[in-house]
Amino acid sequence: MKKIFWGTILIIALVLTGCVGTPTEEKTLIIAEQYGLAYAPLQVMQAKNFVGEIDPDLKLEWAKAGNTTAIREMMLAGKVDIGFMGIPPFLIARDKGMDWDIFMGLSQAPVGLVSSNSEIQGLADIEGSDRIALPQPGSIQHILLAIAAEREFDDAARFDQQLVTMKHPDGMSAMLAGQELQLHFTSPPFIFMELDEPNTHLVLGGTEAMGGPFTFIIGAAPKRVQREKADSLAVLKQALQKAMVFMREEPEETIEILAQSYQLEPEVLKGYLENPELNYTDEIEGLETFIDFMGRNGYLENEIAADEVVWN
Amino acid sequence: MKQLRIKAILILACCLIWQGVYWTGMYSPLIFPSLGTIVHALGRDFVEGALIEQFIYSMRLVIEGLLLSIVLGLGIALIARSSSVFRSGIDLLISLAHPLPGVALLPLVILWAGIGEGAVLFIIVHSVLWPFLVSLFGALDRLPQTQQEVADNYEIFGWRRLIWVDLPGSFPGFLSGVKIGWSRAWRALISAEMIFGATSGSGGIGWYLFQKRVFMDTAGLFAGLVVIMVIGILIEGIFFRWIEKRTVIRWGMER
Amino acid sequence: MSGFRFESVTKTFGNEEIFRELSLQGAPASFLCVVGKSGVGKSTFLRLLGGFDQAEKGTITIGGEQVTRPQKKCPMVFQSYEQLFPWLPVWENIAFPLRVIGVDKSERRNRAMEALQAVGLEQDAKKYPHQLSGGMKQRVALARAWIAEPQLLLMDEPFGGLDMMTREVLQDLLISLWREKQWTVVFITHDLREAARLSTDLLILRENGSWEMKKNELSQPRDPYSAELNRWIREIEL
Numbered sequence: 091m092k093k094i095f096w097g098t099i100l101i102i103a104l105v106l107t108g109c110v111g112t113p114t115e116e117k118t119l120i121i122a123e124q125y126g127l128a129y130a131p132l133q134v135m136q137a138k139n140f141v142g143e144i145d146p147d148l149k150l151e152w153a154k155a156g157n158t159t160a161i162r163e164m165m166l167a168g169k170v171d172i173g174f175m176g177i178p179p180f181l182i183a184r185d186k187g188m189d190w191d192i193f194m195g196l197s198q199a200p201v202g203l204v205s206s207n208s209e210i211q212g213l214a215d216i217e218g219s220d221r222i223a224l225p226q227p228g229s230i231q232h233i234l235l236a237i238a239a240e241r242e243f244d245d246a247a248r249f250d251q252q253l254v255t256m257k258h259p260d261g262m263s264a265m266l267a268g269q270e271l272q273l274h275f276t277s278p279p280f281i282f283m284e285l286d287e288p289n290t291h292l293v294l295g296g297t298e299a300m301g302g303p304f305t306f307i308i309g310a311a312p313k314r315v316q317r318e319k320a321d322s323l324a325v326l327k328q329a330l331q332k333a334m335v336f337m338r339e340e341p342e343e344t345i346e347i348l349a350q351s352y353q354l355e356p357e358v359l360k361g362y363l364e365n366p367e368l369n370y371t372d373e374i375e376g377l378e379t380f381i382d383f384m385g386r387n388g389y390l391e392n393e394i395a396a397d398e399v400v401w402n
Numbered sequence: 403m404k405q406l407r408i409k410a411i412l413i414l415a416c417c418l419i420w421q422g423v424y425w426t427g428m429y430s431p432l433i434f435p436s437l438g439t440i441v442h443a444l445g446r447d448f449v450e451g452a453l454i455e456q457f458i459y460s461m462r463l464v465i466e467g468l469l470l471s472i473v474l475g476l477g478i479a480l481i482a483r484s485s486s487v488f489r490s491g492i493d494l495l496i497s498l499a500h501p502l503p504g505v506a507l508l509p510l511v512i513l514w515a516g517i518g519e520g521a522v523l524f525i526i527v528h529s530v531l532w533p534f535l536v537s538l539f540g541a542l543d544r545l546p547q548t549q550q551e552v553a554d555n556y557e558i559f560g561w562r563r564l565i566w567v568d569l570p571g572s573f574p575g576f577l578s579g580v581k582i583g584w585s586r587a588w589r590a591l592i593s594a595e596m597i598f599g600a601t602s603g604s605g606g607i608g609w610y611l612f613q614k615r616v617f618m619d620t621a622g623l624f625a626g627l628v629v630i631m632v633i634g635i636l637i638e639g640i641f642f643r644w645i646e647k648r649t650v651i652r653w654g655m656e657r
Numbered sequence: 658m659s660g661f662r663f664e665s666v667t668k669t670f671g672n673e674e675i676f677r678e679l680s681l682q683g684a685p686a687s688f689l690c691v692v693g694k695s696g697v698g699k700s701t702f703l704r705l706l707g708g709f710d711q712a713e714k715g716t717i718t719i720g721g722e723q724v725t726r727p728q729k730k731c732p733m734v735f736q737s738y739e740q741l742f743p744w745l746p747v748w749e750n751i752a753f754p755l756r757v758i759g760v761d762k763s764e765r766r767n768r769a770m771e772a773l774q775a776v777g778l779e780q781d782a783k784k785y786p787h788q789l790s791g792g793m794k795q796r797v798a799l800a801r802a803w804i805a806e807p808q809l810l811l812m813d814e815p816f817g818g819l820d821m822m823t824r825e826v827l828q829d830l831l832i833s834l835w836r837e838k839q840w841t842v843v844f845i846t847h848d849l850r851e852a853a854r855l856s857t858d859l860l861i862l863r864e865n866g867s868w869e870m871k872k873n874e875l876s877q878p879r880d881p882y883s884a885e886l887n888r889w890i891r892e893i894e895l
Contacts, residue, residue, distance in 0.1 A: 159616050166433055179616075186432055186618040221517050221599070228616040251600040254517050255612070256508075263509050270516035389617070546739040551709060554727045556757045570744040653744045654787025 119315075119322050120151045122161040122170045126258065127278040127362060128197040128307045129174060130348055131333040131370050137347045138336065140329035148322050156257065157225055165190070171315045172326070176230030177380045178389070180310050184399060185390040189313040191401040194327050195305040195374040199277055200367035201231060201296040204284045206265055207272040210293055213242055216249070216273065223254045223261035224275040228389070230306065231275040237383050238299035246387040265290070277306065279354065282362050297367065304376025316401055323401075327372070334370040337363075374400065435621040444625035452604040457629060460595070460606030463519070464587045467526030471583060474527070475534045479542060480564050492535070500532035505593050519601045522594040529590035530583040537582065541575020542568055574650050581642055588630065658685040658841045659720030659808040661706060666715030668701060675701055677866040679715070683858070686839045690852035690873075693862035694895050699845045700813055702862065706843060707733050707811050719809055729754060732802040733811040736818065738794050741786040747797050748773060748782040754805035772800040776830060792823040799831070803838060812844045816851070825881065828854055849890045854879045861895060 123129050135141065141148055153170055155161045158179040164170040166188065174196055184190060203222070210216055224231040232253065240246040254271065256264065258280045264271040265284060273293070274284065284290050297303060309330075311323060337344045345363065349356045362368070377396045384390040417437060423429070424436045431439075447453040482489040504511065504525035515524040545568060553567045569576065595601070595608025607626060614623035650656050666679040675698035683689050691699045704710040705717055708727040717724045719731060727733075732754065734740070741750050749756075751772050752765040760768075773779050776796040786794060795815050802810055816824045828851060835842060846852050852859060852873075859871040875889055 162618070166430060182616075182618055188430075188432065223517075226616050227599075227613055251604060253599045255597050255599060260508055264512045264517065267509075267513055269513065270518065271512065546737075548735050548737040548739040549742070551727070551733070551735070552740050552742075554709070555707070555731075555733055556729045556754055557727070558757060567742070570742065573744065649744070653785055655743050 117145075117147050117319075117322055118149045118151055118171075119319065119326060120153060120169070120171045121326075122153045122155050122164055122173045124155055124157070124161070124174065126280075127348075127352065127368065128199045130344075131196060131330050131337065132174070133351050134337055134344060134347055135329050135333040138333065140332045140336075141325060143332075144328055145322075145325045148325055150326075158229060159226060162188075165310075165312060168314075171319065172309060172311050172323075174307050174309050177305060177308055177377060178230050178233040178384060179228055180308060180399075181380060181384055181390060181394065182228055183310075184394060185392055190310045191313070191316065191399050192308045192374060192377075193311050193316075193323060193401040194309050194330065194372040196307040196309055196330070196370070196372070197305070198303060198367065198369040198371065198375070199296075199306040200281065200365060201234065201275070201277040201306065202281055202292050202298075203235065203273060203275045203294040204265070204281060204290050205273050205293045206268065206287075206290050208289070208291070210272070211291075213238060213294060216252075216293075218252065220252060220273060221254045221271060222249055222252050222273040222275060223256045223264060223271055225257060225261075226255050227253055231277070233380065233384065233389070234296055234299040235275055235294070236387065236389075237301075237379075238294055240383070240387065241301070246383075278365075278368060279352065279362055282365070300376060300379065302376065302379070304379070305374050308374060311401065331372055334372065337370055432618060432620050435624060439621035440624045440628065443619065443621040444628060447610070447622060447625060451610075453607075453610060453626075453629070455604055456606050456610050457633075459602065459604075460591055460608065461633075463522055463526065463606060464584075464591050467523050467591070468530060468580070468583055468587050470523065471527050471530040471534055471587075472580065474531060475538055475579075476564075476569075478535060479538050480561065482539070483542070483564070483568075484560070493539075496532050496535055499528065500536070502528075503593075504528045504590055505597065508597070517598055521598055522591060522601055525594040526587050526590045529586045533586060534579040534583045537575050537579030538572065541572030541579075544575075545571050573653075574655050577642075577645065577650060581638070584637065584642075585634070588634070592630075658839055660685045660687075660841065661717070661719045661809060661843075663706075664716045664718075666705065666712045666717060668698070668705060668710075668712045670698075670701070674866045676862070676868065679868055681860065681868075681870055683841060683843065685841050688835060688842045688844065688855055688857045689860055690856035690858070691843065691845045691860045691862065692847065692849060692852050692893070692895065694864065695847065697862045697864055699847075699862055702860075703733070703811050703813050703843060703845055706809075707731055709733075729757060729805065730807055731809040731811060732805070732807050733813065734795070734798045734802045734815045736814045738786070738791065740798055741794060741801075743786050746783045746785055747778065747789070750786065750797055751800045751804055753801060758805065768804060769800075772804050775834065776800045792819050792827060795819070795827065796830070799827075799834075803834070803840065807840060810840045810842045812842065814845050814847065817847070824848075824851065831855065849893060850881050850886070853886050853889055854881055859893075861893065863895070 121132070123132050136150070141150055153164060155164065158175045161170070161173040161175055162179065162183050165173050180190065180192065210220070216222070222235070224235070226232070227250070235249055236246040239248040258276050261271070261274045261276060262280045262284055265274045266287060276284065285292060315323060341360075341363070345356050345359050348354075349359050352359065354362075377399075381390070381394050381396060385393065421437050424431070424434055428434075478492060482492050507528070511521050511524050515521040549567065549571055553563055558566060591606065592608035592611060595606050596612040599605060600609050607630060611623055611626045614620070614626060661683045663679050663681050667677055668675045691702055693699050701710060705712055706719070706724065708724045708731070742753070745753070748766065748769040752769040755765045755768060770779065770782065773782055776799060778793060778796055778800075781789065781793065786797070789797065798815065816827050819827070832855060844855060853875060856873045859873055861869045861871065863869070873889075875885060879886060
């Protein structure tokens with residue numbers, strides 16, 4: 091009897107320690123990232139160990155997430171310190187009371203709405219029965235589409251019931267299958283791969299939708315991390331900035347590193363990276379436009395001031 | 403009646419525990435909203451939103467998918483009884499297809515069924531048909547020998563055998579297959595709607611839940627879950643119970 | 658009512674021969690009881706006759722036609738209560754053979770009620786099998802078996818699981834019905850007293866695959882406890 095009793099206590103204790111999700115004593119940063127060329131500086135930084143160069147004690151742990159919602163939930167639960175995502179998903183979280191700030195931009199990228207239907211040349215050609223694939227409602231892709239819809243039809247929610255939620259690879263294979271799905275709002279490298287196909291064309295570009303340049307992916311961190319791990323955060327930012335410089339100055343080696351992790355041919359990758367709209371910079375552009383649009387159309391409920399959400 | 407009272411007390415207890423946890427503030431209100439905000443979200447979405455429409459739409463799809471699976475299942479059972487080759491083939495198909503979640507077959511689904519209602523129905527049928535067949539075959543395989551010999555004695559075969567003797571005889575298994583199918587259908591519908599979105603009008607409950615999640619309206623999300631739970635309790639407690647009273651209970655065939 | 662005939666029938670079970678060259682005849686309207694020790698093959702005999710099983714050698718005919726599979730004109734009353742369909746009320750169970758041959762509902766209902774009266778169950782027409790006692794269930798099975806004017810009635814220890822009193826009542830019922838309807842009956846029992854009461858002919862199956870046919874010439878009415886009957890029983894070697 092006694093053995094069973096203590097055995098049970100031991101098991102419960104072990105299980106409970108597993109439930110505790112707070113970061114460990116040593117210096118670590120747990121980072122959530124997603125798949126795509128827009129996250130390239132993260133790969134380069136890791137490969138060249140820029141973090142180690144600046145601060146050998148800082149350990150990085152990585153969590154790959156399927157989508158932005160998953161990243162947000164991981165951050166909410168405290169399982170992850172840093173998340174990289176688009177500005178609209180960040181704003182939605184912020185609007186709902188999450189005390190997160192943007193600590194840097196990561197990339198600007200050519201995103202856009204691709205179609206395999208030659209009869210769809212502009213948004214006006216899209217009928218109510220056409221479905222549009224994109225990563226999820228509330229994503230930057232959705233918001234860009236909505237901004238363009240507001241500008242052209244004065245109806246931001248025009249396409250909201252026509253969305254099909256698909257990860258970029260799934261959306262691409264559905265498009266290329268040539269069946270029901272003929273519209274896909276996507277980002278690099280998928281947008282490049284889709285446009286390489288013979289019967290596809292760009293219906294709406296990201297910059298065109300936005301009315302100007304904008305940051306595609308930003309890095310966000312909760313106030314907790316800003317307080318407790320301020321120096322680590324600064325180190326991360328520095329290391330990423332180094333990676334961006336490296337990518338500009340050493341294109342050959344960059345291609346080598348990235349070709350491996352993205353499983354793309356170096357020649358093909360070179361072509362993608364040379365696209366003028368693909369920029370890796372820590373600047374944050376377009377924040378006010380997003381806040382303004384989303385507030386106006388009910389995607390955000392509260393007022394947010396642009397400078398309040400940026401960390402320095 | 404006593405059963406009902408116990409269940410009501412349990413539900414009340416859960417609500418109290420929930421609200422208690424909320425008050426401790428252990429978790430962010432975005433993960434663990436208060437009962438008040440959940441109820442408020444529920445009311446708001448019923449009145450202002452399209453929740454009723456969405457619920458009816460989802461219900462319709464679930465019923466369609468379930469009926470389709472039952473008809474297919476019965477047809478397959480009929481053929482399988484006359485042909486052992488067919489039966490082996492189906493058994494193989496079941497063991498291959500059953501463990502696969504419909505959503506994992508996404509590229510195939512899109513290829514065969516498109517991206518609209520058809521795809522959602524496809525995923526529902528895929529999630530219901532295999533466990534339903536397992537239940538049905540299980541029951542048909544275990545029919546009492548004497549009963550079968552009586553049917554042989556009166557020279558009843560084929561279609562008549564299935565409808566007059568085998569199906570009524572295996573009704574308990576058939577019914578539990580349908581009950582399982584019902585809950586599988588709901589799960590499949592919700593995950594399918596999360597992908598395929600509003601396949602008609604403002605979509606269904608799965609789409610509602612998904613939108614709540616991506617726009618971080620956690621209270622609304624839980625409100626949607628409450629709706630689904632209530633539906634589940636009502637259907638099982640009332641509808642299926644009603645059927646059972648008129649069939650397996652009346653016939654003394656409860657297992 | 659048909660007669661039946663076994664011609665040189667041999668049936669083996671694994672290595673054992675249950676019957677060897679069994680040849681016998683059953684006259685129309687006769688009541689044959691099959692007796693023997695447990696496991697000797699009584700049920701097998703009945704199943705062969707009913708077409709539920711096949712013999713290795715020999716032929717079995719009913720009314721001149723060879724038996725290859727179960728037939729609706731030779732209904733069997735089984736010992737197991739599972740022979741009734743639990744989802745049908747009593748009268749529908751009884752009327753089932755009529756439904757199979759396409760008789761319409763109201764005529765089925767009438768004939769079922771007649772049959773119910775004959776077996777003393779008019780009150781229970783709408784009940785379901787699970788609500789009946791063992792004896793009642795067997796009465797229902799009996800009624801079902803003769804409702805469609807069978808050529809041959811096969812009964813596999815139908816009263817086996819019942820208490821003595823119920824058995825005697827059912828035996829009386831069976832005798833009176835048989836006298837009226839003049840069926841050919843083959844009835845298996847392990848109870849010699851029952852065989853003495855019911856049979857016109859007796860088939861004794863023995864362990865070595867041998868068998869013996871006897872006529873039952875006891876005078877009517879057959880009191881189950883009379884000295885004459887007891888003597889008759891004692892003379893039987895199983």
